Amino acid sequence: MIQIYPTTDSGLSFADYSLKLPTSIEPLQEAPQKVSRTLSGGAVVSRWAKNNAGAVEATTITIDLDKYETLKSIANHPTVFEWVVISKGVKYLATIDITASEAVFRNMQPARTLTVRFTIVEENYST
Numbered sequence: 328m329i330q331i332y333p334t335t336d337s338g339l340s341f342a343d344y345s346l347k348l349p350t351s352i353e354p355l356q357e358a359p360q361k362v363s364r365t366l367s368g369g370a371v372v373s374r375w376a377k378n379n380a381g382a383v384e385a386t387t388i389t390i391d392l393d394k395y396e397t398l399k400s401i402a403n404h405p406t407v408f409e410w411v412v413i414s415k416g417v418k419y420l421a422t423i424d425i426t427a428s429e430a431v432f433r434n435m436q437p438a439r440t441l442t443v444r445f446t447i448v449e450e451n452y453s454t
Contacts, residue, residue: 329386330413331398331423337407344404346397348390351414354382354447378450385444389431395439399425402443409448420452421445 329348333339358377362370390398401410402425412421427442 328414330411331401332411333407334409334411334420339404339407344397344401344410346394346401348388348394348398348443350386350388352384352386352412352445353415353417354379354384354419354445356380356382356447379447380449382447383444384447385426385442387427387440387442389433389438389440391433391436391438395428395441398423398441398443411452412445417450418452419445419447420449421447 329350329352330346331348332341332345356377356379358374360372360374362372365371402423408422409420410423412419412423422445424444424446425441426444429440431438431440
């Protein structure tokens with residue numbers, strides 16, 4: 328389950344911009360490192376602590392039209408670009424984009440199948 332809601336700093340209403348999606352993400356990124364060559368032909372490897380900032384993960388889901396409208400208002404908000412995203416107990420600050428959308432029927436009701444892309448700005452975000 329993914330929970331999305333606005334940051335406190337955004338000033339947006341939690342009631343209008345909160346959403347739960349029936350999927351999860353677990354973005355991973357390689358640990359930053361640099362390899363340099365020495366004059367003698369050896370190598371020096373510098374490695375920094377793993378950080379998932381900048382990781383991108385996409386997921387495809389089918390949701391009802393009311394959830395689609397809320398998600399669309401989040402992804403296309405004109406002034407707020409970063410959202411709190413909670414998945415598998417980890418709180419992220421992330422940008423959210425809808426990269427594909429198709430009208431479908433689920434349980435004989437109109438719905439949308441979407442591909443949603445999350446780009447992590449900060450992991451273990453604290454509001």
